Amino acid sequence: MRTVRLNKELEIFIAGIGATQSFLMAFYSFYVRKKDFRNLLLCILFLSVALRLTKSILWVYLDFTPMWLINLGFLAHSISGPALLLYSLYFLFPKKWSSYTILHFIPSALLLLFVSSLTLSNFWYSGGYSLLLFHQVAYGFMTLGLLGIRFLSKKHKSPMDKTSAIWITTLILGTVLFQFLYFSNYILGLTPYLLGPVIYLPFIYFLAFLLFKNPSLLKHDPTRKHQNIRLTQEKLGLYAKQLESLMQGKKLYLDSDCTLNSVARQAKLPAYLVSHVVNNTIGKSFPDFMNGYRIEDAKGKLLHADYAQIKIANIAYDCGFNTLSSFNSAFKKFTGTTPTKFQKTNARF
Known part of the structure; x- marks a missing residue:
């Protein structure tokens, strides 16, 4: 041997x-x-x-x-x-x-x-x-x-x-x-x-x-108990629109401490159902679901003249991120570039 x-x-x-x-x-x-x-x-x-x-x-x-x-x-x-x-x-x-x-x-x-x-x-x-x-x-x-x-x-x-x-x-x-x-x-x-x-x-x-x-x-994972959710695709689609409207209307993503449970409370839905809809109907993980709205908000601020003199870190915090590094990572994941390059390339001020 x-x-x-x-x-x-x-x-x-x-x-x-x-x-x-x-x-x-x-x-x-x-x-x-x-x-x-x-x-x-x-x-x-x-x-x-x-x-x-x-x-x-x-x-x-x-x-x-x-x-x-x-x-x-x-x-x-x-x-x-x-x-x-x-x-x-x-x-x-x-x-x-x-x-x-x-x-x-x-x-x-x-x-x-x-x-x-x-x-x-x-x-x-x-x-x-x-x-x-x-x-x-x-x-x-x-x-x-x-x-x-x-x-x-x-x-x-x-x-x-x-x-x-x-x-x-x-x-x-x-x-x-x-x-x-x-x-x-x-x-x-x-x-x-x-x-x-x-x-x-x-x-x-x-x-x-x-x-x-x-x-x-x-x-x-509490969602494991509810893998067989017996709802029609139409109903799941309505819940997905409800969550998206909630994000756009109340801007829950701006709170850095926002969790799945807090979103579920605002939507008046069970947490497992919110998780299921986000993962399977919207097609994103919950962190990506939240960060997608945060990044869109940040992009708007980076291109707005009122934020021309505001530090990128402050914009990150305003948009719901806890740290600048997590913001930079998420920004590059969603846009393929860094916040600084994005601002320099697209800003008109």
Whole structure:
């Protein structure tokens, strides 16, 4: 079996911190699991990867590792594929939990029954490990298929915010690559054994960074309870016009503290319905819905002679932005240019 051509201590360090970070992500996912079963699936996924990494470290560097612990690592490997598929399924296509999906874990349950008795010679090296690797690669390709259907199929037009899209794409690509490298090592003989843990490290830390910056990725979304909103398109269109009229008339967007709930109160509609209309009928995320009005207001001020001597930062604050940096980012997103260039190019004063 080939191993990574790195210093021994460096190998241990890279694989070890990857396993540690996966354990931490599993713990955090479990901590916030309430009200959202997806977080429990995510916890299972990170925990299984962490155990698989730990098994790899022990396998390479500790010849006296007990067989039951080796089997536990293989068991974790068998769990990671189904856990990734199910988490991705329910993240990409939100719906209620189906008890039938637990059937995906039957092979893992069977392994668990024999975790103390399986050996390398009479099981893993007799086709068991090969079957496990093919099993996981199959789940990896199915998960990639879900990702492709969600973002490429015309049947699924409901928008997903950029951060969520990056989160789920990174998670899927990182885990599938991690699984494939074990397959490539043993089945194809192309890659070193510890290349998987080494490659996995930047993915898990990028995911941790995303989660640190956007903890709402794992928070319960109250709109999930109301995915099957039984309203006609005509009715939803009327609600969309009501929200747009509310924005134009009362200019709620000028309040930097304006939230989905405050808009819902003004519209006298449930918050979940406002979210649904904004996302699915208007076709924008709520922040983009608000910022679109703010940017239009700012454009008008930037081109008005009365604001010629007013600092751009003041205009940003007047239009509902909390910081100049958030204003600049939103302005470039909506117009393709900066506020300063926009003013210089279009102003007539």
